[in-house]
Amino acid sequence: xxxxxxxxxxxxxxxxxxxxxxxxxxxxxxxxxxxxxxxxxxxxxxxxxxxxxxxxxxxxxxxxxxxxxxxxxxxxxxxxxxxxxxxxxxxxxxxxxxxxxxxxxxxxxxxxxxxxxxxxxxxxxxxxxxxxxxxxxxxxxxxxxxxxxxxxxxxxxxxxxxxxxxxxxxxxxxxxxxxxxxxxxxxxxxxxxx
Amino acid sequence: xxxxxxxxxxxxxxxxxxxxxxxxxxxxxxxxxxxxxxxxxxxxxxxxxxxxxxxxxxxxxxxxxxxxxxxxxxxxxxxxxxxxxxxxxxxxxxxxxxxxxxxxxxxxxxxxxxxxxxxxxxxxxxxxxxxxxxxxxxxxxxxxxxxxxxxxxxxxxxxxxxxxxxxxxxxxxxxxxxxxxxxxxxxxxxxxxx
DNA sequence: AAAAAAAGAATGAACGTTCATTTTCTATCT
DNA sequence: AGATAGAAAATGAACGTTCATTCTTTTTTT
Numbered sequence: 001x002x003x004x005x006x007x008x009x010x011x012x013x014x015x016x017x018x019x020x021x022x023x024x025x026x027x028x029x030x031x032x033x034x035x036x037x038x039x040x041x042x043x044x045x046x047x048x049x050x051x052x053x054x055x056x057x058x059x060x061x062x063x064x065x066x067x068x069x070x071x072x073x074x075x076x077x078x079x080x081x082x083x084x085x086x087x088x089x090x091x092x093x094x095x096x097x098x099x100x101x102x103x104x105x106x107x108x109x110x111x112x113x114x115x116x117x118x119x120x121x122x123x124x125x126x127x128x129x130x131x132x133x134x135x136x137x138x139x140x141x142x143x144x145x146x147x148x149x150x151x152x153x154x155x156x157x158x159x160x161x162x163x164x165x166x167x168x169x170x171x172x173x174x175x176x177x178x179x180x181x182x183x184x185x186x187x188x189x190x191x192x193x194x
Numbered sequence: 195x196x197x198x199x200x201x202x203x204x205x206x207x208x209x210x211x212x213x214x215x216x217x218x219x220x221x222x223x224x225x226x227x228x229x230x231x232x233x234x235x236x237x238x239x240x241x242x243x244x245x246x247x248x249x250x251x252x253x254x255x256x257x258x259x260x261x262x263x264x265x266x267x268x269x270x271x272x273x274x275x276x277x278x279x280x281x282x283x284x285x286x287x288x289x290x291x292x293x294x295x296x297x298x299x300x301x302x303x304x305x306x307x308x309x310x311x312x313x314x315x316x317x318x319x320x321x322x323x324x325x326x327x328x329x330x331x332x333x334x335x336x337x338x339x340x341x342x343x344x345x346x347x348x349x350x351x352x353x354x355x356x357x358x359x360x361x362x363x364x365x366x367x368x369x370x371x372x373x374x375x376x377x378x379x380x381x382x383x384x385x386x387x388x
Numbered sequence: 389a390a391a392a393a394a395a396g397a398a399t400g401a402a403c404g405t406t407c408a409t410t411t412t413c414t415a416t417c418t
Numbered sequence: 419a420g421a422t423a424g425a426a427a428a429t430g431a432a433c434g435t436t437c438a439t440t441c442t443t444t445t446t447t448t
Contacts, residue, residue, distance in 0.1 A: 007427085024308065025308060026221070026222065026307050026309065027220070027222070028220060028221070028222025028223050029222050029308075031402075031403060031404080032403075032404060032405080033402090033404090041428080041429090042428060042430065043404085043405085043430085044405085044406075044407090044428070044429060044430075044431095045428055045429070046405095047404095047405070047406080048426095048427070048428075052404075052405075053405090108306065109307060112302065112303065112306035112307070113303060113306065113307055114218065114219060114220055145378075145379070147372075147375050147379070148366065148375075150360050150365065150366040151357070151372060151375055151376055151379065153356070154353035154354075154356045154357050154376070155349065155353050155376075155380070155383060158352070158356040159348035159349050159352055159353060160348075162347070162348045162352040163344060163348050165306065166344050171344065172344040178341075178342060178345060181341050181345055182345055182348070182349075184339075185339070185341070185349045185384065186349070186383070188387070189349060189379040189380070189382050190379065201393090225437060225438080226437075226438060226439080227436095227437075235394080235395090236395045236396065237396085237438085237439085238394070238395060238396075238397095238440075238441090239393080239394055239395070240439095241439070241440080242393070242394075246438075246439075247437095247438065247439090
């Protein structure tokens with residue numbers, strides 16, 4: 001146990017350091033030496049756990065994305081009505097972005113820059129399927145606007161990333177009231193108006 | 195005229211090259227030497243027009259942002275109703291993102307990464323004032339939800355950036371139908387429901 | 389001919405990665 | 419159980435490259 005445990009700790013420390021440093025300076029402005037220092041490890045040690053810098057950031061992305069979607073869907077089940085299911089998932093996502101701010105910021109940066117390579121991005125997208133399935137059902141039931149999933153995502157989910165970045169900059173405080181208003185806007189933008 | 199003209203041409207060529215290269219590789223992965231080559235200029239010449247790399251990208255950002263907001267508000271005047279004004283501005287912004295894709299992509303990347311320094315970002319934000327004024331009026335008239343401007347922006351404007359990035363990746367084609375649906379979602383998310 | 393603009397080559401720093409060596413761990417043998 | 423040899427993990431220093439920036443020279447303009 002000892003050996004394996006130690007290794008996993010180091011790997012985790014490296015991933016944590018990568019997230020923090022990339023959040024604050026971006027991928028290319030973050031040297032391996034700094035990541036090593038923050039993880040209390042020699043630069044050379046990084047290469048025992050990861051092939052190279054690109055591999056380190058790809059693996060970090062996939063890991064964080066998995067954590068994100070696991071959290072988002074943890075309390076959801078397919079028996080719920082479309083509206084209830086959406087509210088539940090939306091609020092879990094919002095909660096994740098508030099509580100796991102570092103992780104969420106990292107994902108936002110990855111998704112808005114040419115930092116992650118294509119295969120890893122595709123890998124990350126897969127995990128979103130339950131939400132797409134819910135939307136599919138919503139469209140069939142006439143509850144959700146019959147739009148492309150990209151449009152639905154752009155209006156229902158993506159705005160949270162923008163708000164989170166604004167919050168990180170200190171421009172804006174995302175409290176309970178704002179959160180409820182944001183949810184109402186999200187739902188308004190994709191629901192079918194009666 | 196000749197001298198000044200020539201200078202402006204070089205400066206423009208440098209800014210254009212910066213936009214294109216940063217779009218494709220990101221700020222730190224774009225060497226000055228490449229920017230110089232694409233602008234048909236010696237690396238040293240860049241330093242006759244800009245203080246350093248950071249200054250080059252800051253000035254590029256401010257210039258593109260100004261072009262963007264000028265375009266957005268070109269046909270707007272404050273006599274319009276809130277709804278008509280919003281639709282007009284929204285559609286001009288959408289048009290800009292479609293027609294001036296390179297410029298719009300560049301702004302999206304700047305706004306989502308720690309690439310631009312704070313004073314330049316603030317400078318860029320100022321130009322958005324007419325839209326904020328319109329929203330203010332809309333709130334007073336009870337037409338626009340009484341929310342923070344950040345929330346309004348997140349739902350009404352920001353989703354377009356996401357869609358544009360998806361389009362650039364080839365995941366999604368933003369045609370007339372999608373555009374109308376997107377506008378309806380944007381308006382639904384911020385208007386007061388009767 | 390003097391001044392301004394531009395160029396290419398040179399410089400020094402920083403970076404990702406690798407190498408040679410040391411340290412730590414594990415399993416075997418007495 | 420304790421000693422020890424061999425393997426695995428970790429390290430700090432070093433390498434080669436790349437890059438932003440500057441210096442010196444050449445070209446262009448006035």
